[in-house]
Amino acid sequence: MPETSTVATPEQDARRRRSIAWVVVLSAAALVFDGYDLVVYGTVVPVLLADPSHLGTVTPAQAGTLGSYALVGVLVGALAAGAVGDRIGRRKVMLVNLAWFSVGMGVTATTESVATFGLFRFFTGIGVGALVATVGALVAEVAPPGQRNRYNAIVYSGVPAGGVLAALTAIALGDSIGWRGLFWIGALPIVVLLPLAIRFLPESPKWLVARGRLADAEAVSRRTGIPVPAPEAVLEDSTEEKVGFPALASRRFAFPTALLGLMSFAGLLLTYGLNTWLPQIMGEQGYGKNHALTFLLVLNLAAIGGGLVASYVADRVGARRVVATTFVLAALSLAVLPLSMPAAVLFLAVGLAGVGTIGTQVLVYGLVSNYYPTNARAAGVAWCAGFGRLGGIVGPIIGGVLVGAGVGGSTAFQLFAAVSLAGAAVALAVPRPAHAESRRTDLVPGEVRSTVTA
Template identity: 35%
Template sequence: MPRINIVDVVNEGKFNRFHIGLLICCCIIITFDMFDLVIYSSVIPILMKEWSISTVQAGVMGSYGIFGMMIGAILFGILADKFGRKNILILCVVLFSVFTFLCAFAPGPTTFSLFRFIAGVGIGGVLPNVIALMTDYAPKHMHNMMVSIVMCCFSVGGILAGLIGIYFIPHLGWKSVYWVAALPILLIPFMVKYFHDSPAILLVKGRLDELRLVLTKVNKKVTLAPDVEFEPISVSEKDSGSPVAALFQNRRAQGTVMIWIAFFMCLLMINGVTTWLPNLMLNAGYALGSSLRFMIVFNVGAIIGTLIFGSLADKFGVKKVLVPMFIVSAISMTFLGFKNDVLLLYVIVAITGACTMGAQNISYSFVSQYYPSLMRSTAIGFASGIGRIGGIVGPTFGGYLFTLNLSAQMNFVSFAIPGIIAAIAFSFVPLKLAFENKMIKKPA
């Protein structure tokens, strides 16, 4: 009896109800993942007054969630590759939902910060596992598009947080926005029943009945008899040692280091710009109202760019799309420092959002395809964790620029430089090994 290659079965599948259900559920999870992170900004003024805390204390309270995300991304990425993505993802959803909900009952800043930290650990652990899960089961021709759709839900979560804050806080008080955070718990029964670990993990752990079941869901054209044999996981998928060490084995060291540099620089640029864009535009001579509208246009551009370039990445290859995106992001950001017609400026801001946040979103898809399944969550978790460090540095970097009293042009050029570095780093990520292992489709 011929052996079945599980990767080929998944890649050759057609988008169907299984993928739709997985996509919708992951979109909801990511939406609330972001909601739980950013809702804090809506209640800061109220908490400062109610608990008599300073702006510095409020900033420290906010940072606990970010540090929790760093830890969660790395920790749960490693654990998912060892114990399976399904249970780890469920645990992450429980953590960020329950402990964000408990923030409503915190008696003071200390308890509130502790709850935010634990919730942050769960929030950080969600992303590497959702992206890895999407990549595990997406048809080959839709890898980047499915991940791009999920990543757009970060922006949806931010918008939802703003709307909930606007309508709930005046009528029900600040605690009401944290009650909403408990809603993802309703997804747990669905996840328990319908989610599966990656095919590679099911095969390695000998859960063959479940593997046959999920492969027939993914690819309706496949009929698997009870005695069917599966091709074993290749040597490259089972590198010796831990999945962390495997990131640097089998000719992956250069790619791993370059990916980490790119993620650090990209999130430094994004977090710095999104934090300081209104101030930067004010400094460039625009009114405050226009500056805030630029921020909205920036995020809309990010959503549109992620979807468009995600589709192009499926067609032409991720790396061929990513490197030009980072270069264009640096160029467009440089043009923001010059006084332009308002309509033209909106276009430039939208392009900047599309090619900065859009590139970052697609970068996650690239990482998920670059590494074999048995180390995929670990790889995404570490890239995300390293990126979060850049995300923390970004706002501080922007604040430092303002102390130098530079011109508007130089401020934007300073934020454009990390984009160039990210482009250079991604250009040095070797794809030969990924081609050999059929992780990334080789261009014709």
């Protein structure tokens, strides 16, 4: 089966750009609601702590635990998606979990007790975890060569963008629609995103080739313009024919997989810890409710801009060094947050903390998405998202314990700074990827490779 190449017509090239744009837009939009779910809980924590008429009495320690229930669900969802995503495909996992997540958010809005609220936070988290674990694999497999970190950063910037949406919505509408209305907004994907995804989201041709479905890959390529990679470029990295999590446990990937998991653990501990407790900590330092929510807004807006700039650099110098640098930036900014500073300097420090924490995690997903071959990519991103969520579970709990003990925000920020430095050290220890897909020159835009029978 020799390989032939053809140059795409302008129409085919336009179709390819349009198809990739749909993948990026739909993936980013899905993650906007992941970020919305993350931050909207932080915006309602002060309400739940102050008024027991909503769910009953909620202590700071309980609030931290409730914040962690969704993250346990994310862990379950990510690992489940990793177990099946490399076998059944990226598209099916995304469609199912867009609906799953939306139903969970809607039902959460109707809960009347702490127990049921926590249960459906867990349920919602399963859908979130599956989406986070899948979109990185899909985007990495359709993104143009040399731009994968940038495309992944655009998609995963949906998480802080969702945080911005949640903060703005809480400031503008929180008093009028209440916390239940804020959660109902999170149920919108089943109405606005799922129909579009069913119509426009393609399967990954690279995944189809990895599963030996060459005819299906060609059909997707003809419809979308997304090129089909040469089979030998994908299949020679079968990792002894292991697929998914067994491939991660192979001798070649076991050590870097452990390090990538620890790196994501640090990034998500910082991301969830700050998003859950920053409004409350700043409120205790004398800032009013809207001021405290504005800190969340600055944190997530800076993460979007900083993450995109850093991803551009990562495509040129390598993601590992950039991730280590942004972790160090987080440590420096977090260390100075408890200090008495003018408002402008304080907001700058919060913005740099957003780049170094949430922005770093955006880069981590890009690094992991491009680290593994096709037969293990979804499992690798799932491991990163799933194991990392253990850090996301620990972060809100640590914040809750410290706030409940009356220690204040200073200790929490110092602890988060230490975690940032540890994350930088782990990032530098990750070995370079050695699989063939990372060494080959991918197809240039406009080139479509197909296999024909001689």
